Amino acid sequence: MLKTATGQGITRRSFLKTTAVTAAGVAALGGLAGCSSGEETPVEETPTPVEETKIFQSCMGNCSGFGCPCYVTVREGKVANIERAKLKCPDGTDSPYQETCLKGYTNIERMYSHTRVLYPMKRAGERGAGQWEQISWDQAVQEITDKWKQLQADYGPGAVAFMPGSGSILATTSYVNRLKTLMGALSIGLGYDVTGMSCQWNHAGFHPLIMGQNEWRDMVNASNLFIWGTNPTESHIVDYHLVSQAKENGAKIVCIDPIYTTSAAKADPYVPIRPATDGLLAAGMAQIAIRDGFMDKAHIQTLTVGPFLVKDSDGLYLRLSDLGQAEAGSAEDRIMVMDGGQVVAFDTATDPEIEGSFEVEGIAVKPACQILLDRINVWDLETIAEITDIPLATIEELAAIYTSGPSIIYTGFGPDHYSNGQTSYDGMLALADITGQEAKHGAGICCTDYSAPIAQGLVSTSTTDLADIAPAGQSISPAHLHELIEKGELVGIKAPKSVYIYIGNPITNYPDRQKMLKSLGSMEMVVVADMFMSETCLYADYVLPAAFLFERSDLHESFSTFVKHIQKAVEPAGEALSDFEIVKKLGIAMGFEEYFTQNVDEFLASCVTNDTAAAAGITWERLQEENAIWSYPEEPVVLGLNTPIYTTSGRFEFYHEGIKPMHDVGQEWDMKKESCWFWEPPIEAWPETVGGFEAVPEAEKYPLLFISERCKFKTHTMFNNSPMILELDPEPYVKVNPKDAEAYGVGEGDIVRVWNDRGYVVIKVALNAGVRPGMLVIDHGWERDGYIEGHYSDLATSESWPRFEQSNWFDCLVEMEKVQ
Numbered sequence: 001m002l003k004t005a006t007g008q009g010i011t012r013r014s015f016l017k018t019t020a021v022t023a024a025g026v027a028a029l030g031g032l033a034g035c036s037s038g039e040e041t042p043v044e045e046t047p048t049p050v051e052e053t054k055i056f057q058s059c060m061g062n063c064s065g066f067g068c069p070c071y072v073t074v075r076e077g078k079v080a081n082i083e084r085a086k087l088k089c090p091d092g093t094d095s096p097y098q099e100t101c102l103k104g105y106t107n108i109e110r111m112y113s114h115t116r117v118l119y120p121m122k123r124a125g126e127r128g129a130g131q132w133e134q135i136s137w138d139q140a141v142q143e144i145t146d147k148w149k150q151l152q153a154d155y156g157p158g159a160v161a162f163m164p165g166s167g168s169i170l171a172t173t174s175y176v177n178r179l180k181t182l183m184g185a186l187s188i189g190l191g192y193d194v195t196g197m198s199c200q201w202n203h204a205g206f207h208p209l210i211m212g213q214n215e216w217r218d219m220v221n222a223s224n225l226f227i228w229g230t231n232p233t234e235s236h237i238v239d240y241h242l243v244s245q246a247k248e249n250g251a252k253i254v255c256i257d258p259i260y261t262t263s264a265a266k267a268d269p270y271v272p273i274r275p276a277t278d279g280l281l282a283a284g285m286a287q288i289a290i291r292d293g294f295m296d297k298a299h300i301q302t303l304t305v306g307p308f309l310v311k312d313s314d315g316l317y318l319r320l321s322d323l324g325q326a327e328a329g330s331a332e333d334r335i336m337v338m339d340g341g342q343v344v345a346f347d348t349a350t351d352p353e354i355e356g357s358f359e360v361e362g363i364a365v366k367p368a369c370q371i372l373l374d375r376i377n378v379w380d381l382e383t384i385a386e387i388t389d390i391p392l393a394t395i396e397e398l399a400a401i402y403t404s405g406p407s408i409i410y411t412g413f414g415p416d417h418y419s420n421g422q423t424s425y426d427g428m429l430a431l432a433d434i435t436g437q438e439a440k441h442g443a444g445i446c447c448t449d450y451s452a453p454i455a456q457g458l459v460s461t462s463t464t465d466l467a468d469i470a471p472a473g474q475s476i477s478p479a480h481l482h483e484l485i486e487k488g489e490l491v492g493i494k495a496p497k498s499v500y501i502y503i504g505n506p507i508t509n510y511p512d513r514q515k516m517l518k519s520l521g522s523m524e525m526v527v528v529a530d531m532f533m534s535e536t537c538l539y540a541d542y543v544l545p546a547a548f549l550f551e552r553s554d555l556h557e558s559f560s561t562f563v564k565h566i567q568k569a570v571e572p573a574g575e576a577l578s579d580f581e582i583v584k585k586l587g588i589a590m591g592f593e594e595y596f597t598q599n600v601d602e603f604l605a606s607c608v609t610n611d612t613a614a615a616a617g618i619t620w621e622r623l624q625e626e627n628a629i630w631s632y633p634e635e636p637v638v639l640g641l642n643t644p645i646y647t648t649s650g651r652f653e654f655y656h657e658g659i660k661p662m663h664d665v666g667q668e669w670d671m672k673k674e675s676c677w678f679w680e681p682p683i684e685a686w687p688e689t690v691g692g693f694e695a696v697p698e699a700e701k702y703p704l705l706f707i708s709e710r711c712k713f714k715t716h717t718m719f720n721n722s723p724m725i726l727e728l729d730p731e732p733y734v735k736v737n738p739k740d741a742e743a744y745g746v747g748e749g750d751i752v753r754v755w756n757d758r759g760y761v762v763i764k765v766a767l768n769a770g771v772r773p774g775m776l777v778i779d780h781g782w783e784r785d786g787y788i789e790g791h792y793s794d795l796a797t798s799e800s801w802p803r804f805e806q807s808n809w810f811d812c813l814v815e816m817e818k819v820q
């Protein structure tokens with residue numbers, strides 16, 4: 001018996017009764033077709049029952065679903081059907097999360113697609129040519145590990161790098177970390193969504209339940225929902241119903257986006273904004289809120305770092321040790337605030353000042369809130385209106401809506417994809433801090449999904465047991481990979497000579513594809529494990545066939561309110577192996593057999609055999625019985641209300657004392673400037689001179705701003721191989737505003753070349769009046785073979801600002817011309 005999370009039973013083995021009826025029908029037809037004399041007694045055919053098995057399984061991908069659960073029906077060794085598995089919240093209501101989207105239902109097609117990699121493949125032509133020799137697993141493993149051993153012997157352990165993507169965040173894909181750790185190999189991190197996520201964590205801390213933002217269930221409690229830099233009808237398909245529900249509950253839905261998206265169409269007001277200026281809009285709204293009496297002093301005093309005194313000299317907090325009253329760094333060395341004309345430790349104050357500037361024993365100080373206000377007040381509202389391209393009356397209207405009741409800013413990763421993304425998120429977060437729109441239901445920020453069972457410690461794939469025996473590996477961000485490879489060494493890290501790529505398609509998905517091709521091209525050996533012949537596979541020396549989700553057992557450790565155990569439904573196609581088995585083979589061949597003794601079930605069981613899981617009542621036995629176990633509180637998680645704020649100060653931090661860059665690679669760093677919100681235009685996406693900010697020089701040649709957008713037909717590059725999806729969305733196109741189309745002499749269906757110094761793409765035009773004039777938009781996720789020529793990922797820059805190592809796909813200027 002398989003059970004859903006509610007305990008509703010679903011029979012694992014059931015027999016189709018309908019076959020009897022079918023057989024009788026066939027017998028009747030047979031009788032007629034035979035057209036016999038009618039004297040013969042019709043032969044009663046014994047119906048052959050078709051055995052069906054229903055297995056708890058899941059879709060997967062880095063979409064907002066992150067593994068929507070389903071039941072797959074297995075018939076004669078093949079997956080024959082997919083049904084959504086309705087999981088339940090602890091109170092018995094349907095879980096609002098992870099409802100299967102259109103893509104999820106195409107998984108059968110994907111799984112049996114001709115683009116599946118079925119055997120280990122060795123490159124037989126130029127890299128990228130797609131010519132392969134099928135080899136045995138033994139040969140593949142031998143050759144790969146021989147080369148790794150030689151490279152590590154010649155150049156050190158970091159000569160081999162491991163590079164993940166985000167395609168399948170499951171316990172077995174994390175098993176790779178075991179091999180990486182044992183080899184002391186170089187880690188190449190993830191370079192996406194860094195700015196958005198990190199700004200949240202810097203503001204509210206990394207909480208094991210929730211990553212710096214509130215849980216999405218709370219959206220339905222908002223009076224006003226600001227869809228600000230996200231397009232959830234496309235990018236959060238399975239969660240969008242929360243927006244609809246909020247609307248049904250009477251919430252006002254506001255959308256701020258340069259493009260009139262499908263989400264914008266459902267909002268009122270929709271406010272188009274000049275790209276990369278959201279931080280200034282937030283500052284303008286904050287100014288108006290303060291002017292109109294909506295500054296929430298009590299909130300700033302008690303739940304933010306607002307009253308903490310900051311020294312003018314070094315930007316650090318004034319502490320008791322500065323006044324000789326405690327030992328620096330000791331537990332007694334508390335941060336000081338100004339209270340009733342006295343400087344006191346923050347935890348003894350009753351009504352601390354949040355504004356003003358003071359001198360304490362000759363030390364000039366200001367409350368952190370004053371620093372924020374000074375930075376906001378640098379901008380006058382007219383300039384903000386000019387730069388954001390939003391009429392002042394509209395900014396007034398937005399501020400009035402935002403302060404009229406509990407308001408949630410539902411943001412996403414639009415602002416993240418510009419180099420100045422931090423100015424947008426820090427601005428939105430500061431707006432919530434100043435107005436007290438947080439730490440209560442229906443308020444705060446709901447950005448990317450909730451946290452993960454792995455973050456909560458419920459599913460642990462940790463490699464700490466190897467700490468004493470393995471050399472400590474180094475790590476580098478993809479943002480610095482090219483520099484590392486060009487220079488051969490960067491901050492003590494040597495350029496890798498080989499890379500193992502898994503659950504990712506970096507050649508398509510990182511900006512400046514030509515640089516990525518060059519960096520990966522410099523390697524002596526590139527190995528990719530994938531289920532499909534992705535674009536990155538095409539440039540590999542070895543492609544290892546990975547088992548599809550339905551072909552393996554696993555534990556979900558990615559973003560979800562459930563811990564889930566999926567069970568192998570069918571045997572892997574061809575000679576595919578699960579990532580677990582692939583890693584195990586490689587690990588044993590590298591000489592680590594004693595660390596790879598577990599079978600997959602033993603490994604999965606070990607992942608949930610830990611104190612945290614035990615305390616939460618999560619056991620391997622329960623998972624086998626129930627498949628999915630809810631791992632969140634009953635009430636929606638709201639930071640500062642029903643959870644602590646997980647910053648070091650225990651408060652929301654709009655001021656970041658002593659902030660350091662995410663990775664110090666010798667970049668210029670202005671600590672004081674980075675400590676608090678400021679606004680500057682992005683590196684490249686500034687084609688016009690506005691508000692005193694000069695257009696970038698590139699704009700003379702490349703006047704158009706190019707961005708990509710999520711579409712419901714893809715999860716990044718996944719689902720490019722589903723015929724059903726391709727029927728709905730057969731080819732890429734660039735969306736062009738009709739005014740620009742006229743100026744460029746192009747019309748619907750024309751073919752254009754879009755280019756800059758980094759590369760070009762040749763693509764069909766789709767006119768779209770919702771696109772802001774001066775912008776071009778291509779749906780994200782098409783690979784090399786989708787374009788007529790070139791590639792959209794050749795266009796974007798790999799440059800980023802100093803604080804975060806981020807990929808800035810939207811920070812990109814281009815020119816366009818008609819080809820035909």
Ligand SMILES: Nc1nc2c(c(=O)[nH]1)N[C@H]1C(S)=C(S)[C@@H](COP(=O)(O)OP(=O)(O)OC[C@H]3O[C@@H](n4cnc5c(=O)[nH]c(N)nc54)[C@H](O)[C@@H]3O)O[C@H]1N2
Pocket residue numbers: 062063064193228229230231232234235236237256257258259261273274275276277278411412413414415707708709710711712713714715716780781810
């Ligand atoms: N179908 C589908 N869903 C997905 C994914 C997928 O590939 N396919 N990927 C998942 C992942 S990993 C992520 S990170 C999320 C991303 O989810 P979203 O953040 O929703 O994704 P995008 O469509 O990239 O960008 C969001 C919106 O930002 C707008 N935008 C662009 N520039 C600006 C700006 O300067 N200011 C403002 N205010 N808006 C701007 C764009 O027009 C777009 O409407 O989606 C997840 N969900």
Ligand SMILES: Nc1nc2c(c(=O)[nH]1)N[C@H]1C(S)=C(S)[C@@H](COP(=O)(O)OP(=O)(O)OC[C@H]3O[C@@H](n4cnc5c(=O)[nH]c(N)nc54)[C@H](O)[C@@H]3O)O[C@H]1N2
Pocket residue numbers: 060061062165166167168173192193413417502503504505506508509510529530531532534546579708709715716717718780792793809
């Ligand atoms: N132009 C542009 N580019 C972007 C973005 C954008 O907005 N615009 N958004 C960026 C963002 S936010 C993100 S998160 C990234 C995502 O970038 P990636 O993480 O590279 O995303 P996917 O294209 O989903 O690649 C996943 C790959 O892993 C494979 N895979 C899936 N499951 C498994 C498995 O279990 N085992 C193995 N071995 N392989 C598996 C899939 O077949 C696929 O080839 O894309 C980024 N790229």
Ligand code: SF4
Pocket residue numbers: 059060061063064065066067068098099100101102103104105237238715
């Ligand atoms: S593609 Fe759709 S069904 Fe699959 S995990 Fe994502 S949202 Fe869920």
Ligand SMILES: [Mo]
Pocket residue numbers: 062192193413
């Ligand atoms: Mo992402």
